[in-house]
Each structure stands twice: as structure tokens, then as C-alpha cells.
Amino acid sequence: MPKASDIAYYLLRPKQVRSIIQWKVWHQPVHERNPDKEEPTLRQCFTYLDLTSRSFSAVIQELHPELLVPVCLFYLVLRGLDTIEDDMTIPLERKEPLLRNFRANMKQDGWTFDGSGPDEKDRELLVHFDCVIAEYKKVKPEYREIIDDITQRMADGMADYANNAEHSVNGVDTVKDYERYCHYVAGLVGEGLTRLFVKSELANPALLERPHLHESMGQFLQQVNIIRDIREDLEDKRRFWPKEVWSKYVTNFEDLLKPENEEKALHCSSEMVLIALSRADQCLFYLAGLKEQSVFNFCAIPQAMAIATLELCFRNPDLFKRNIKISKGDACKLMWESTQNVRLVYDVFRRYVRYIHEKNEPSDPHYMQISIACGRIEQFIETIFPSQQPPEQSSALSREQEDSAQRESREAMWDVFYMFLAVFGVLLVITALMTGVAYLFGARFGAVADALRARRQAALAGVSSAKAEATQVVQEHGEL
Amino acid sequence: MSAPEFSKNIGHILVVGGCGFLGHHIVDMLVGRHSESTISVLDLRTNSNRNPSPQVSYHEGDITDECAMGALFAKLKPDIVIHTASPHAMAKDDVLYKVNVDGTKALLKAAQENAVKAFVYTSSASVVFNWDTGLINADERWPIIAGKKQKEYYTSTKAWAEVAVLEANRKPASFLTCAIRPAGIFGEGDVQTLPNIVVIGQRGSARYQLGPNENLFDFTYVKNIAHGHLLAANALVATHAMAPTVPLDSEKVDGEAFFITNDSPVYFWDFMRTVWKHAGVQIPMKKVWAFSPEFSLLVASLSEWYAWFKGQKPALTRERAKYSYMTRYYSVDKARLRLGYKPLVGLEEGIKRGVADVLETQKQEAEKKSQ
Known part of the structure; x- marks a missing residue:
């Protein structure tokens, strides 16, 4: 039973309701998995996928059959790794080898892990990790090689991060550290997925020649x-x-949440938004390299959600007061728009970039930089889908040319005038000649005029007599 | 970012209009970059914006005087000519034509007759702009608009001069030319763009906005434009040195025009507000009144009539109003690929420097008045 407040919310927002219904009714998956033909262990894997991922489960399950299982297992493996990394109840000396040996454990039939803390939401996945291992063994070796490689690199990155006591006490230090962290937890995923797409020939191999593009895909999210x-x-x-x-705005990170620091916190958040926004054009570039629809949807939906979320966070004081997320209606609209074609996704980005621009405030220290970042995205979209083409050359290239063109057009105008004058002149002369000849031969123009007048009167009279005749005819026929 | 290495001596450089707004920045940059080159400056008057370096010599002269130009070139024998001289855009039509077109032709003739290697001409990004239709990411494929279709006579004369310069390329074969088309120039020494915007803000008009502010616009910091000119001169000299080999069509600089911008189009009013912000005028967005384009035109017409009635210069013209809600930005890919161009100074840093200069000038003027 929906809550009364929800009903009131949607009653006031028919557009949101429309988007939700549109998505639920009209969205057709490009591919659908067939659970009946699946092994029980694989079905179990998909159950864990549903349990562990709110946002990715649906798009993964619509993937091309070639990639459906590899990507699902890739996700579960990384989720398992992430669960260990996140777990604050596992002491560091235990966590580090667990992370570094994770890949080796994946090769061990029946390996499971039940050492996660009781509150860890995804602990069940690790407790039953044997089903993932069983299915992973069946994956094509060329895909397994990619997944293995990424898993190991991510595990090492996470172990290094966890090892760095500085981080666990103070969090991330420099922007560089921040980007390094994002690289390990997301940039690498972008690389792994891109390699899977290219290996399965569902994406343009050129994507691998530009590694900063898939890096940006992960970084942005x-x-x-x-x-x-x-x-x-x-x-x-x-x-x-x-x-x-943040140290530019407050002395302690926690101070960002204090109401008296609201303006400072907003400035700080807009710097964070700016860093993320500078990745957006590369994400758009990446999306243009995807060929297969389900792969495109899989990549485009999270990106569209991300730009909308970024807009929601930009200069929003609620960011520091409560958890915020985009509305369900907007999410459905975004999913609808990002499962069609590149152009529509670009339109989504342009729309949200303009919203960000509208919320921009001159007092913000990043006012101009945000404006430049928005402009850059708009310009990038124009380079892929130009809305203007160079017009035809039509100007004179010098004043002399301009003058002679003007002279020519003036001459041309007079030429036309003279031509008409000549034609009408000739007609006039011929008419006069003919009339003169006719007169000389004794034509009586006065009589012609009289005859014409007489005929007109006759015609007028004829109309009324014709009416009378017609009535008569009808009557005669009536009698027959 | 560090600028690429430049050779200390690229030959004798003549900067025409080297005491002007852009010209003196070019001279300063040349002095800093090519410390062993001889630099000559030719201008109508040479008492302002002088560079103190002994490398630079100043010469007064009128570029429309063909004989004088021939004599000066024969005496100086420059290797490179950078021609930035141009009258104010509001000058009379015949002056504009005489200086921009005839003057440029006289310089070309003098250069061709005196074995100049490279000739760089300062054109304008407006040569492809008709003041009616916006420009969205326009590049060098866009044809020039001059004569009847060009509403601003100044721009027509710039376009015609550019055509003459590019036509003179490789006539004779050792004479190389190119044109730089800067978009929306501003910076220190600017007497038009920034001072006007600052004054608008100071008068309290910063709370009005014409149009919805969705129009991206290119503004270019003067030193970046100077940098573009220097890159072009260097590229022409390099092309000259590789003769008789001729560069590929996709790489050639001679006979070509290049847009130069800050490579960061921004929403028109965001630029204005950043200028005001650095001039100490800040209005929160919720207090800003945004007029629709139609209403803006109406206000502008009223302002024109009022000014006509009072016999003054109008504060706002329809042209200006239109300009502020029109999209006008360019692609600098060609300059990036062929000249290796990349702006040296970001937009905001440029604004900061330019506004500081405007405020300083205002202060000096106020002091003069009070004395």
C-alpha cells in the first residue's frame, strides 16, 4: 500500500507519473535472459546480483548473451572484493592478505568467506561465493583473463589504500590521491568492461587506444x-x-555539515562538482564508440544518472543535511532517454549542463570555471552533432568585385526593362498598323462597337429567356 | 604550462601598429621571446605604449602612403612583418577603407618588393559574422561576409584586406602570408570591451540581463592573441626555410586564416558578471532581472530614440542588445593543429589582469580631475 504522502507527491507531479508509466510500459529489453535454461548455480548468481546491486542488476540482465554471464560474474567478484575492503570489523593484518589473495581464492573450488561483520549488507554473497566460483570456471578464457587481471590490480590498489594509515584516519589527502582512489575502485572497472566489449566485438577497438576515455567513465561515476x-x-x-x-574552506572536514558554514560548504562542493564535470566530455566521447544497443544502454544509463545527480548536488545545501537522490520519475525519464541513441544521451547532458549553468552563482569562487566547463561540454556536443553548417560563399571578395557586381546587377535590371519596352513597343506598333490597315480597307469601328453592345444586351436578355425555356422543358417532360 | 622553446633570433621583425592595444603586447612578447631579434615598430604616433628595450626602434609613418612605405621597407629590410594597425571601428567609412584596405595593400607591395619572408595580418573573427545569425562552433570553412551582406563596414574592410593578404601569398614564391582572426579581444590597455563593461557595472546596471543567457561567446585575452601571432610568424619562417619543399595542404600555414580564441566559450552574461565581480560589483542571481530578447530590443529602441531626442550617444543600441543574447563561438582546432596554439592565460586570470588595469586607469583619471 503506497503511503499517502507518496500519492499526494505524484498527484502534484503528473509528469513524473507519466515518465514512470512510460518506462514500465514501453521499455523493451534488447535481450532477455532465460532463467529456465540456466544452471542452478547461475540462477543463484543472479539472485545475488539482485541482492547486491540496486542500479546495475537490471541493465546487466539485459546485456547481449555473449557478455551477460561474464559481466554479471565480474560485478559479483568486484562486489565481493569491495565488501571485504569496506568491512571495518576485519583487522588490517587480516584484510590485506585477503584482498591480495582474492584472485587466487577465486581459482579454488568451493572457496567461501564467512568472516564479514554481521552488519555487512553483502556478507551473504561471500558466504555463498562457491556458486560464483563454479560459474566463473565456465567463462571463456579470454574473458576470464581480463577479469583476473582487473581483480588483482584492484585488490592490490585497495590493499595499498587500506595499508596507508594516513588515509584511514584523515581520508584522502590530495586531488591526485582522490583520483588514484577512484582509479582503483572505478577507473579499472571501466578498463575491464571496455576490454570485454572490444574482445566480444561489441565496441569500437579504438576505445582501447584512448585509455583516458574509459578512465573518465569510471571516474565520473x-x-x-x-x-x-x-x-x-x-x-x-x-x-x-x-x-x-576542503581545507580551503574549513579546518575540520566535519565542519562542512555545520549550518553556519553553509556557504563555505557550497563553495567546497562546487569545486568537487567542477573536478567531476571536467570528465563529462570524455564520457560522451566514449559513448559514441559503442556499437551494440545493450552495451550502449548498460554504459549510458549510469552516465545519465550521474550527470543528473551531479546537477542535484550542485549548490544544494541539502547535500549536507540529508541523503539526496534524483526522483523516481526523473530516473525513469533518464533511463528512457539513455536507452535509445547517442544523440539523445547528449541532449540529456546538455539539458543538465544548462541546469547547472542556471544554478551557478557569481559569488561562488568557481563561477567562471563552472561556466567554462559547461561551455566545453556544449562545444564538444557541437563537434559531434553540429547544429550549424558553413553557409555558401556569397560575398564579394573585394570592393572592386562588390562594385562590379552591383554594376552588373544594375545593368541586368535595365536590360530586363529594355527588353519589356521593346516587346511592348513592337506589339503596340503592330496593333496600330493592323488597325490602320483595317480602317483603310473600310472597317467600320463604330458599327463593331454597336454590334458588341447589342450582343451584350441580347446575352443579358438570353439569360432570362433561357430560364423560362428550361421551366417549359421540365413542364413538358412532366406531362410525358 | 611552459611555452615551447623559441629561437632567440628569427630575423628582423617589423610590427605595424606596434603602439596599439594588441600591437604593444606583441612587441613585449617578441622582446621576451626572441631576445636577439631586431624589432622595429611602425605607427602613426609612437609616443605611447613604448617598450624600453634597446632591441626595439620606433618609426612614425602613414601606411596609406605607398612611397613612404617603400622607402621605409628599403631602409629597414625586415624579414617578418606583423600588421596589426587598424583605425577604431567607429571611424568614418572612407577612413576605414583607406587604412584597412589601401594601407594593407601598400604594405603588401612594399613587403613584396623588399624581400620580406613572412607577413602576418591581424584580421577579425567577425569576418564570418553577419550580426544576425549566431555562430555555433564556426571554423575556417565558414565563408567571409563582406560588402552588402556585412552590416559593419569596419568588418567588410577587414575582410577585404584579409583576402588581399592571403591572395598575395607566394607572390613571389618566397613571400608567405597568413591571417589571424581574434575573437572578442580584451586585456590590459583595452579601451573598449572591459572599460565599458566595468562602467556598466559601476552605474548599477549589473542587475539587468538581456536574453536568457544561454548563448556561448568567445572572449580572448590579448596576450593569447599575441601568442597566436608569434606562432604564426614562426610557422611562416619555418615554411620559408624548408623551401623549395612545400608543406602538405593539411599542415600549411601560408595562405591560411586562423581563428584565435581563449578556447573556452562561456555564457555571455557569465563573462560580464565575472568582470563585475573582479571590479567589486556583485549582484546575487535572485536579484537579477532577465529580459526576454523581444523586450530587450524594445528597451534598446527606446534608448536610441531617447538619445536621439537628447542629442546624445545612446546607452544601449539594438545592435548591442542583440549581441548580448547571440551565440558566437569558434573552433580553434585549426590553430591548435597547424600552429600548435594553446591559450597561455586562462579566461579568469585574463579578466583579473584586465580589470585591475581598468580600475587603475580610472583611479589615475580621477586623481587628474581632482588636481
Whole structure:
């Protein structure tokens, strides 16, 4: 039973309701998995996928059959790794080898882990990790190689991060550290997925020649999440916003939440938004390299959600007061728009970039830089889908040319005039000649005029007599 | 970012209009970059904006005087000519034509006859702009608009001069030319863009906005434009040195025009507000009144009539109003690829420096008045 407040909310927002209905009714998955043909262990894997991922489960399950299982297992493996990394109840000396050996454990039939803290939401996945291992063994070796590689690098990155006591006490230090962290937890995922897409020939191989593009895909999503989750993370005693940024505005990170620091906190958040926004054009570039629809949807939906979330966070004091997220109606609209084609996703980005621009405030220290970042995204979209083409050359290239063109057009005008004059002149002369000849031969123009007048009167009279005749005819026929 | 390495001596450089707004920045940059080159400056008057370096010599002269130009070139024998001289855009039509077109032709002739290697001409990004339709990411494929279709006579004469310069390329084969088209120049020494915007803000008009402010616009800091000119001169000299080999069509600089901007189009009123912000005038967005384009035109017409009635210069003209809600930005890909151009100074830093200069000038003028 929906809550009364929800009903009131949607009654006042018919557009939101429309978007939700539109998505639920009209969205057709490009591919659908067929659970009946799946092994029980695989079905179990998909159950964990549903349990562990709110946002990715649906898009993964609509992926091309070639990638459906590899990507699902890739996600579960990384989720397992993440669960260990996140777990504050596992002591560091135990956590580090667990992370570094994770890949080795994946090769061990029946490996499970039940050492997660009782509050860890995804502990069940690790407790039953044997089903993931069983299915992972069946994945094509070329895909497994990619997943193995990424898993190991991510695990090492996480272990290094956890090892760095500085981080666990003070959070991330510099912007560089921040980007390094995002690289390990998200940039690498972008790389792994891109390699899977290219290997399965569902994406343009050129994407691998431009590694900064898939790096930006991951960075953008991760950075947006870090911005949005500031409060939630802080409650869990975690700080991902780099000190290099926040220390410009407050002395202690927690001070960002204090009401008296609202303006400073907004300035700080807009610097974070600016860092994320500078990745957006590269994400758009990446999306243009995807060929297959389900892969496109899989990549485009999270990006569209991210730009909308970034807009929501920008200059929003609620960011520091409560957990914020985009409305369900907006989310459905975004999903609808990002499952069609690149152009529509670009339109989504342009729309949200303009919203960000509208919220921009001159007193913000990043006012001009935000404006430049928005302009850059708009300009990038124009380079891919130009809305203007060079017009035809039509100007004179010098004053002499201009003058002679003008002279020519003036001459041309007179030419036409003379031509008409000549034609009418000739006609006039011929008419006069003919009339003169006719007169000489004895034509009586006066009589012609009289005859004409007489005929007109006759015609007028004829109309009335014709009417009378017609009536008569009808009557005659009537009698027959 | 550090600028690429430049050779200390690229030959004798003549900067025409080197005491002007852009010209003196070019001279300063040349002095800093090519410390062993001889630099000559030619201008109508040479008492302002002088560079104290002994490298630079100053010469007064009128570029429309063909004989004088021939004599001066024969005496100086420059290798490179950078021609930035131009009258104020509001000058009379015949003056504009005489200086921009005839003057440029006289310089070309003198250069061709005196074995100049490279000739860089300062054109304008407006040569492809008709003041009616916006420009969205326009590049060098856009044709020039001059004569009848060009509403501003100044721009027509700039376009015609540019055509003459580019046509003179490789006539003779050792004479190389190119044109730089800067968009929306501002910076220290600017007497038009920034001073006007600052005054508008100081008069309390910063709370009005014409149009919805969705129009991206290119403004370019003067030193970046100077940098573009120097890169072009260097590229022409390099092309000259590789003769008789001729560069590929996709790489050539000679005979070509290049847009130069800050490579960061911004929403028109965001630029204005940043200028005001650095001039100490800040209005929160909720207090800003945004007029629709139609209403803006109406206000501008009223302002024109009022000014006509009072016999003054109007505070706002329809042209200006239109300009402020029109999209006008360019792609600098060609300059990036062929000249290696990249702006040296960001937009906001440029604004900061330019506004500081405007405020300083205002202060000096106020002091003069009070004395």
C-alpha cells in the first residue's frame, strides 16, 4: 500500500507519473535472459546480483548473451572484493592478505568467506561465493583473463589504500590521491568492461587506444557518488573528499555539515562538482564508440544518472543535511532517454549542463570555471552533432568585385526593362498598323462597337429567356 | 604550462601598429621571446605604449602612403612583418577603407618588393559574422561576409584586406602570408570591451540581463592573441626555410586564416558578471532581472530614440542588445593543429589582469580631475 504522502507527491507531479508509466510500459529489453535454461548455480548468481546491486542488476540482465554471464560474474567478484575492503570489523593484518589473495581464492573450488561483520549488507554473497566460483570456471578464457587481471590490480590498489594509515584516519589527502582512489575502485572497472566489449566485438577497438576515455567513465561515476554520499560516508567515519580541496574552506572536514558554514560548504562542493564535470566530455566521447544497443544502454544509463545527480548536488545545501537522490520519475525519464541513441544521451547532458549553468552563482569562487566547463561540454556536443553548417560563399571578395557586381546587377535590371519596352513597343506598333490597315480597307469601328453592345444586351436578355425555356422543358417532360 | 622553446633570433621583425592595444603586447612578447631579434615598430604616433628595450626602434609613418612605405621597407629590410594597425571601428567609412584596405595593400607591395619572408595580418573573427545569425562552433570553412551582406563596414574592410593578404601569398614564391582572426579581444590597455563593461557595472546596471543567457561567446585575452601571432610568424619562417619543399595542404600555414580564441566559450552574461565581480560589483542571481530578447530590443529602441531626442550617444543600441543574447563561438582546432596554439592565460586570470588595469586607469583619471 503506497503511503499517502507518496500519492499526494505524484498527484502534484503528473509528469513524473507519466515518465514512470512510460518506462514500465514501453521499455523493451534488447535481450532477455532465460532463467529456465540456466544452471542452478547461475540462477543463484543472479539472485545475488539482485541482492547486491540496486542500479546495475537490471541493465546487466539485459546485456547481449555473449557478455551477460561474464559481466554479471565480474560485478559479483568486484562486489565481493569491495565488501571485504569496506568491512571495518576485519583487522588490517587480516584484510590485506585477503584482498591480495582474492584472485587466487577465486581459482579454488568451493572457496567461501564467512568472516564479514554481521552488519555487512553483502556478507551473504561471500558466504555463498562457491556458486560464483563454479560459474566463473565456465567463462571463456579470454574473458576470464581480463577479469583476473582487473581483480588483482584492484585488490592490490585497495590493499595499498587500506595499508596507508594516513588515509584511514584523515581520508584522502590530495586531488591526485582522490583520483588514484577512484582509479582503483572505478577507473579499472571501466578498463575491464571496455576490454570485454572490444574482445566480444561489441565496441569500437579504438576505445582501447584512448585509455583516458574509459578512465573518465569510471571516474565520473565514482566522483559523483562520492560527492552525493558525503553525509552517509561521514556517518560511517569515512572521508573521500580530498583534504586539498576542503581545507580551503574549513579546518575540520566535519565542519562542512555545520549550518553556519553553509556557504563555505557550497563553495567546497562546487569545486568537487567542477573536478567531476571536467570528465563529462570524455564520457560522451566514449559513448559514441559503442556499437551494440545493450552495451550502449548498460554504459549510458549510469552516465545519465550521474550527470543528473551531479546537477542535484550542485549548490544544494541539502547535500549536507540529508541523503539526496534524483526522483523516481526523473530516473525513469533518464533511463528512457539513455536507452535509445547517442544523440539523445547528449541532449540529456546538455539539458543538465544548462541546469547547472542556471544554478551557478557569481559569488561562488568557481563561477567562471563552472561556466567554462559547461561551455566545453556544449562545444564538444557541437563537434559531434553540429547544429550549424558553413553557409555558401556569397560575398564579394573585394570592393572592386562588390562594385562590379552591383554594376552588373544594375545593368541586368535595365536590360530586363529594355527588353519589356521593346516587346511592348513592337506589339503596340503592330496593333496600330493592323488597325490602320483595317480602317483603310473600310472597317467600320463604330458599327463593331454597336454590334458588341447589342450582343451584350441580347446575352443579358438570353439569360432570362433561357430560364423560362428550361421551366417549359421540365413542364413538358412532366406531362410525358 | 611552459611555452615551447623559441629561437632567440628569427630575423628582423617589423610590427605595424606596434603602439596599439594588441600591437604593444606583441612587441613585449617578441622582446621576451626572441631576445636577439631586431624589432622595429611602425605607427602613426609612437609616443605611447613604448617598450624600453634597446632591441626595439620606433618609426612614425602613414601606411596609406605607398612611397613612404617603400622607402621605409628599403631602409629597414625586415624579414617578418606583423600588421596589426587598424583605425577604431567607429571611424568614418572612407577612413576605414583607406587604412584597412589601401594601407594593407601598400604594405603588401612594399613587403613584396623588399624581400620580406613572412607577413602576418591581424584580421577579425567577425569576418564570418553577419550580426544576425549566431555562430555555433564556426571554423575556417565558414565563408567571409563582406560588402552588402556585412552590416559593419569596419568588418567588410577587414575582410577585404584579409583576402588581399592571403591572395598575395607566394607572390613571389618566397613571400608567405597568413591571417589571424581574434575573437572578442580584451586585456590590459583595452579601451573598449572591459572599460565599458566595468562602467556598466559601476552605474548599477549589473542587475539587468538581456536574453536568457544561454548563448556561448568567445572572449580572448590579448596576450593569447599575441601568442597566436608569434606562432604564426614562426610557422611562416619555418615554411620559408624548408623551401623549395612545400608543406602538405593539411599542415600549411601560408595562405591560411586562423581563428584565435581563449578556447573556452562561456555564457555571455557569465563573462560580464565575472568582470563585475573582479571590479567589486556583485549582484546575487535572485536579484537579477532577465529580459526576454523581444523586450530587450524594445528597451534598446527606446534608448536610441531617447538619445536621439537628447542629442546624445545612446546607452544601449539594438545592435548591442542583440549581441548580448547571440551565440558566437569558434573552433580553434585549426590553430591548435597547424600552429600548435594553446591559450597561455586562462579566461579568469585574463579578466583579473584586465580589470585591475581598468580600475587603475580610472583611479589615475580621477586623481587628474581632482588636481
